Amino acid sequence: MKVDLTVNGKDISADVEDRMLLVHFLRDVADLTATNVGCDTTSCGACTVLLDGESVKSCTVLAAQASGHEITTVEGLATNGEMHPVQRAFHQEHGLQCGFCTPGMVMAIVSLLKENPDPSEQQVRQGLEGNLCRCTGYHNIVRAALAAADEGKVSA
Amino acid sequence: MSILGTRVIRTEDPRLLTAGAVYVDDLRVPELDGAARVTFVRSPVAHARITGIDASAALSEPGVVAVLTVQDMTDLAPPPPDSGEPVGGEGPAPLGGPWSEPLLAADTVRFVGEPVAVVITDGRYQGEDAADLVTVDYDPLPAVVGPEAALTSESLLFPAAGSNIPLTSPVSADDAPFDACEVVVEQAIVNQRLACMPLEGRATAATFENGKLTVWHSSQNAQLCRLILCGALGMAPDQIRVIVPDVGGGFGAKVGIDRDGLVVAWAARKTGRALRWNETRSENLVGMTQGRAQLHHIKIGGNRDGKILAYRIDVIQDSGAYSRMGGFLPMLTCLMAPGVYDIPAVQAGYRVVVTNATPISAYRGAGRPEAAATIERAVDLFAAEIGMDPAEVRRRNFVAPDKFPFQTKTGALYDSGQYEEALDKVLAGAGYQELRKEQERRRASGDVRQLGIGISSYVEITAADGAAGETAKLEVADDGTATVYTGSSPHGQGHHTAWAMLVQEELGIPMDKVTVVHGDTDLIPVGVGTYASRSLQLGGSAVHKAAVEVKDEARRQAADILEAAEADVVLDTISGLWQVRGDPEASLTWAQVAGHTSGGLVADVSFAADLPTFPFGAHVSVVEVDTETGKVTLLRHVTVDDAGPVLNPVLAEGQRHGGIAQGAAQALLEEVLYDADGNPLTSTLADYAAITAAELPSYELLASETPTTVNPLGVKGIGEAGTIGSTPAIQNAVIDAVAHLGIRHIDMPTTPQRVWTAINEAQKAGNQ
Structure with missing residues (x-):
């Protein structure tokens, strides 16, 4: 299915499997590898990103659910080279x-x-x-x- | 002013904080473009014969490249002949002969999670789908669950071996030292099985091109990986390159490369495809080696004046299905059995048993936390029996400061120590007397929330394999920058910062002009790695030694350029300039000196230590126990951890913090559990109680620095000390909180259920 996400201010559209997790969209489609996967039970929080400014565990959100929303990862946190x-x-x-x-x-x-x-x-x-x-x-x-x-x- | 001992924040961090580290699964190198994914088919049963494997349904799935089993390993040498004798003995080596561990299960599976086959697919999700379609027929065998069941040898994991006990070092049965004691206490003490659980699980990528195998692996030592790969795949060292990129924690479980990683490398050679494998947490919690898993039977005796006269510890080491470290862990436990005490008679011995569980290997402390936990528990049991304050009993039995170097009854040679000073310092820091008064107040009032105060005094052994040494190559280029190639292998410790500090200290080349390279066997063919708290004392000493050699060569070059006597040429380590004594006008930069040589300034060294070092310390832990629910709250944790002079307090404190938390996790929460059939009950993070920020306080660290003479920096290891000291202090605190109810021992982890049960049983006993 086609999804359209805004990741760190950049629009990314892609045709993905229905079951693709947001974290795999970030890592494999958007090529942003800072967000890590540390478990498979939503327990560890390594994959935490912001969805419309709210923290979510991106291993428990489908890319499809994030379509039309804004995602911020740690790569998008600094402004003009200044760390947050x-x-x-x-x-x-x-x-x-x-x-x-x-x-x-x-x-x-x-x-x-x-x-x-x-x-x-x-x-x-x-x-x-x-x-x-x-x-x-x-x-x-x-x-x-x-x-x-x-x-x-x-x-x- | 020296930079050593100052608080330098890490040079590694800006990259990790803004772009993220580059772990194996993050690699985007051209060689791995289009790499296929490896998914393991693992045994769902603890012990069974494999009677058939059918991969046809999986092979017809979209994206499936191959399904490989042991039958496909025709390019590997057959296992060594069955000699009937274990190979390896006391060293950290896997057992051979009848105890051998295959790469993929041959005809028997011996633990849930054992690799049986691999599925290779183009896509990430296709692998899990296809692995589910590989049909394996299992004919179940009786499972051996727990060390005591193993001893009976009713069901054998390795029938050819004839028993479940590959190694023994029997404990003395001589009761004479105990017969002379006024008081003797005996206790069975469990040191439970733990998951190492680095946040990054195991991960491997591999390519095979033009006869060269390249393996990227999440490891604590690239060079050891290469050595193991050479043996497993029958290749020469120059045919293999191992690259260790950023590593998301190891804690002992990533020493070398284990069978899963070897299978990935083999499969890349077999299929000619670039491959990636990154295990899931559910795989990690059954497939990665685990730690501890010892059962102790102890006996401690002494007199009512507090003097301990005899101590016996009989260790049963559950090694899991395959004894990958042989007798190494219980050997270390026995070596460190008497801890900080000068006990006239010490008896220590062990049996290693195999069980149908995940293999056991090193986990932060590796044999020493087990020793410390039990001697510290034993001293508290003895103190309770004679009715003396546990701090006072410790004081009356410490190895005295004038006895160092001290030869223990178990064969260790302690280099230096100030055990009573450490205890006094931590008791003062904690406010011990006030805490005892508060405890007394709560006991008198029958408060629901009782206070417990736990003490541990510990000594441990670091860089036990100091003779294996460590390598460092240091180059100063003609632009004045320096590069360190280290055989040590950071995975969070901060080597890049620490090594750059050592170079700046010795050479005056500022840290931001020092690059540290690690973990690539093409660049660093010889190296040993990071484990056993060895990095600074061996790897750091090697960097120091290389810097001294570079400085000596630079002095000769500078003397030549400046036309001065070598003895008159001095390095100003503040400005980084070479000068002639008494002539401030004549000076040279590092760039000028390096530019004067034909091949640059290079020193390629290794440093080995003749002896291990013995860090020590004392911890005080304060807990609150809710006597109605059994819930334990860790209120405070105060520590003295003396590992000699501190290179960078920021890093050393970080090591202590992390160590304390892992020790607290063992004392309070964490335990790998199996049911009666050997099925793991803690194979996800929803079930395994990994400790969180909410269960821990901030720690109170006190400084203490007693140097050693076994290396030029005077340093000992700090990586595991926190774990070794904290576990017994916290366990002792929990038991101390409820001791007045008639409770003398509670095994770890001191979960609410276990504490509540102990209280309930004590009350029932009291009412009878």
Whole structure:
């Protein structure tokens, strides 16, 4: 079937299998490989992207369902070569090690901070329950989220 | 000012954060254009004879290129003859002879998930469709589930071997040391089977063109992959190139390349097609090697003054269906059995058994967390029995600081340690006395939420294979940039940052002009890899050594250009300029010095250590246990992890954080489970309780740096310390929270169900 998506501001049309998952559309059709697949039960969150600004797990959305919608992946987060505050905070706070969970984790935090610009540590931890990381023990991911929130408060 | 020891954020990150890393499945290299997809047909039963495989229905599906089974492996040498004797012994080697593991199942399957056939398809989704259509007839055999069932040898995995016990190192039965004790405690302790679960599962791509096999593999060491490929496929090293791109975590399960990856490489050679394989998580949770899986029977004895006099540990190692590491894991457990304690009599031994489960291999700590968990539990059991504070019992038994280097009763030579200092520091940091008062208050008031305080003091062994060493080649080009080719193999640790820091420190070439290359056997034919917390102490020391050699050669070149005596030529590592002492006008850049040589400045070195190192530390964990539901909440975790001088606190702390979380996961939540027929019950992430941010606190890390003398940097390994220290502290804390109810032990993971059951049973016993 034919689908039309806007991915990181770029219109992409393609004829795809009905059952094609959004994450495979992003990786194989749009050739954007930052978004990873870490499980097959919607448990790990590695594939988290924004659909019309809301975080979704792209392994559990069909490309067909995303047709006509806007998708943002981590590749589309920086503006004019400047990292997004959440990306910057991950770098400053050492919020990543192997990097596999990172794109999904960053997108989940972008979405979380949009809903709650001033979260407590516990709110960040609860908000990230659907995103697994095996390397960092979450400590610096949580710090990065709080640091990005602080930066948002300063700039607001 | 030295850059070593300073907080340098990672050079790797901007790429990972904006474009994403390039893992095997992300490769878009021309050689893999149009690559076909590999899908494995795996055994759905734990133990069975294969009586037939019919691929005809699959072959008629659209997009199916081939279906391959062991029958197609006619180009491979037959397995070695059955000698009746295990091969490999105590080293980390697979067992041969009657215990051999085939690439694809021959006539028997021995665990759910064992590869039986591969389906090769043009498209991603076609593979799963076609794999479902491959019909395999299984004639079930009785499944051996769990180590105790294996010991009975009622059903044999390898009938030709005559038992399920490939290796033994019997524990002493001499009770005399215990007979002399005032108090003796015995306990069976489970160290449960865990999934390693790197976020990126296993992944391989392969091409075979003009007689050369190129394999891209998610691994902790490209060179070992090549060695294994050579043996499995009967090829010479120069016929194989292994490339390890970015790797999404390993934790021990990606050391080398296992049978699934070998099959992909073989299939590329067989079909002549470029192939890609990227396992699903459901495959990963049955197919990737798992960790721990030991059952311990311990006996600890001592006097009421707190002095421990004797300790015995009898280890049963469940190796799963194929004993890929032989006796290596329980050997390390026995080596580290007495931990930080100076115990006059120590008895340690093991049996390795095969069971119808996923093979066991290294997982973060690999044999040492098991040792630490059990000795720390044993000390707490002993402390409870004599009614002494567990911290005090530890103090009375530590190896004293003046006894290093210390030869243990199990044969380890501890290089350096300050065990009491580490414990005192962590107790002070945690506010131990105040915590005990709060615990007392809650116990007195009968609070539903009881407080538990757990301690662990640990020592572990890192770079146990230090003699195998590590390689580094350092080149300074005539534009003043430097390139490091390392045999070490990062998968999240931050080698690119750390190695560049070492070069800047020694040569004054700024980090942003240093490129680090790893994981390509054409560029780096000799290398050992990243595991066993070995990278900095061996790979880093190799980089340091190469830098020193380059500096010596550069000094000779600079002296020649400047027409000065070598002794008068000095490098200013701040400006990166070569100067003549007392003549600030005469100076040369690295570009000028390198340009003066014919072949550039190059040092190609390897560094080996004569001895392993023994990092140590102490953890305090504070938990709250809801006595009505059994739910455990980890409130605080405070640690001292001493691995010698810290190169970059950002990286070292990151390693400690990740280690603590994986240790907490074992203590609290995670466990691979099978039913009575050997069917896995935790084969998806919906079932396997991987720990999340919501179940963990922020960690409180305290600094401590006791150098070693076995390498020039004075460093020990930090990659596994957090895991080794945290697991027993948390388990001890949970039991401490309910100890006043009459509970002396709860096995890991301390799930709500298990804690609630322990409380309930203790109450029933109390009411009788």
